[in-house]
Amino acid sequence: MTLHTLNASPASAAFADCLRLLAAGDALLLLGDGVYAALEGTEPRRALDASGALLYLLQPDAAAAGVLGRIGSAAVVDMDGFVELSERFVRQLAWY
Amino acid sequence: MIYSLLVMSSPASGQCALTAARFARGVLERGHSIRRIFFLDAGTGNGSATAIFPQDETDRLQPWVDLAEQHSVELILCIASALKYGMLDGTEARRHEKSAATIHPAFTISGLGQLVDAAASVDRLVTFGG
Amino acid sequence: MSAPGGKRLLVVVRHSPYSSSLARASLDVALAAAAFDQPVSLLFVGDGVLQLQSGQDCDALGVKNLGRLLASLPLYDIEQVFVDAEAAQHYRLDLAAAPLPTRALDRDAMAELIRTHDHLLGF
Numbered sequence: 384m385t386l387h388t389l390n391a392s393p394a395s396a397a398f399a400d401c402l403r404l405l406a407a408g409d410a411l412l413l414l415g416d417g418v419y420a421a422l423e424g425t426e427p428r429r430a431l432d433a434s435g436a437l438l439y440l441l442q443p444d445a446a447a448a449g450v451l452g453r454i455g456s457a458a459v460v461d462m463d464g465f466v467e468l469s470e471r472f473v474r475q476l477a478w479y
Numbered sequence: 480m481i482y483s484l485l486v487m488s489s490p491a492s493g494q495c496a497l498t499a500a501r502f503a504r505g506v507l508e509r510g511h512s513i514r515r516i517f518f519l520d521a522g523t524g525n526g527s528a529t530a531i532f533p534q535d536e537t538d539r540l541q542p543w544v545d546l547a548e549q550h551s552v553e554l555i556l557c558i559a560s561a562l563k564y565g566m567l568d569g570t571e572a573r574r575h576e577k578s579a580a581t582i583h584p585a586f587t588i589s590g591l592g593q594l595v596d597a598a599a600s601v602d603r604l605v606t607f608g609g
Numbered sequence: 610m611s612a613p614g615g616k617r618l619l620v621v622v623r624h625s626p627y628s629s630s631l632a633r634a635s636l637d638v639a640l641a642a643a644a645f646d647q648p649v650s651l652l653f654v655g656d657g658v659l660q661l662q663s664g665q666d667c668d669a670l671g672v673k674n675l676g677r678l679l680a681s682l683p684l685y686d687i688e689q690v691f692v693d694a695e696a697a698q699h700y701r702l703d704l705a706a707a708p709l710p711t712r713a714l715d716r717d718a719m720a721e722l723i724r725t726h727d728h729l730l731g732f
Contacts, residue, residue: 385723390488390495390609397609400623400655403693406720415495415609444494462505469603470480470509476621476729479487479495479609485730487631520634559637563630591641599615599647604728608631 385409386472387436389417390479393427401478407435410472412465414441415479418448423455441465480511483597487608489521490532490539496525499607500542507550515553515597516546518586522607523561526554526586540583547585554586555593616727618642618649622657624732626675627667632660635732636678643685650689651682652722653711658696661707680708691722 387405389412391397398420405411411431413421418440420427431438438457445451445459460468469475484503488495506513518525525543532539546552556566561582562575568588569580582588598604620639624632635651642649653660665676682690694713697704704711714722723729 385729388606390493390607396655397623403695403716404621404654404719404723406723414498415493441498444498447494462501463509465502466505466509466511469482469506469605470511473603474723474727474729475603475605476723477606477608477731478623479731487634520630560630560634591637592645594638595618595642595645595647598618598642598728598730599645601616604730606729606731608731 384472386468386475387411388475388477389413389420390415390477392416393420393425397478398427402430402434404476405434405436410437410439410468412439412441412460412468414444418445418450421454421457422450423453439464439468480602481514481600482506482511482603482605483514483601484516485594485604485606486516486518486522486525487520487606490525490527490530493609495607495609496522496539497537497542500546502605502607503546503552504542513546513550513552514601515555515593517555517557517594517597518560519557519594520560521564523556523564523566526556526561526566526582528583529581544583544585556582556586556588557594558588558590561588615647617725618647619652619723619726619729620649621652621654621729621731622660623655625656625659626665627670627672631732632675633673635730636675636682638730639682639687640685643687649687650691650722650726651687652691652693652719653696654693655696658692658700658702661692661697661702661704661711663703663706663708676708682709691719693719
């Protein structure tokens with residue numbers, strides 16, 4: 384399975400391309416403007432939930448964006464958690 | 480495990496370059512090793528010895544220098560990108576008749592073969608872009 | 610220079626040819642891998658499929674012709690070239706006229722392609 388990282392807004396082509404290659408059982412870590420894709424009640428978040436991928440946000444980026452209270456059940460990881468994800472998933476694909 | 484990182488993020492825009500440096504530190508803290516960090520495209524700006532960032536923000540250069548000096552992590556700037564971004568070591572500055580080197584000595588300029596070579600042997604290759 | 614056996618590299622390209630230096634960088638990485646005898650595949654997705662448009666002419670623009678660079682890849686034994694069928698269809702791309710032979714994949718086949726590679730490089 385693959386760890387995808389998204390560092391681009393949910394309005395970007397990078398998000399659409401990522402969504403297309405995101406498979407059930409993959410993980411998606413949102414960083415930078417990617418964290419806005421997790422906003423509850425939005426179309427991008429619905430698409431991510433429907434993908435069957437595990438959803439994570441990088442804590443410092445989500446905190447900076449002010450969205451930590453608006454992401455529902457999505458998991459938040461610190462840098463140690465990011466590294467742990469990279470251990471668990473054998474390959475990583477960056478979208479930006 | 481052995482990691483390699485590919486960094487294409489500019490230190491001058493967004494936080495991803497900083498995230499990459501912190502990720503590298505996190506990799507070491509979890510007991511892994513880093514074979515090489517390769518900087519490509521706008522990522523080569525991370526090697527700048529002359530860029531100046533606001534004093535009230537996290538330093539953009541020192542985290543990389545610390546990885547090289549304290550943990551012997553190899554920092555390689557892609558030569559084709561580095562030249563385009565004005566990232567020169569002494570040799571390249573002389574070769575192209577520029578007045579001074581612009582990269583920090585913790586970084587080395589080399590070719591894409593260094594990225595391929597790292598990818599061929601490491602357990603994890605993690606890319607940072609944008 | 611490389612470890613025995615090596616790792617299977619997949620370069621995922623999502624940038625159109627002349628909008629970003631990343632398009633050229635992705636092809637340079639593939640060429641470098643081939644030069645060091647590392648197995649490398651290319652997958653064009655999203656706007657990346659626009660690199661496969663035939664008839665690219667950069668003379669007036671004065672930049673490197675990426676279509677011509679793509680056409681040279683088979684000479685370096687880069688023959689595992691894949692394209693997102695849906696993205697190609699989205700732009701009504703004629704893959705038969707593309708600068709090099711490709712294989713069009715649906716979503717499941719792209720997921721399978723990713724699973725058969727050790728390292729992914731996204732550009």
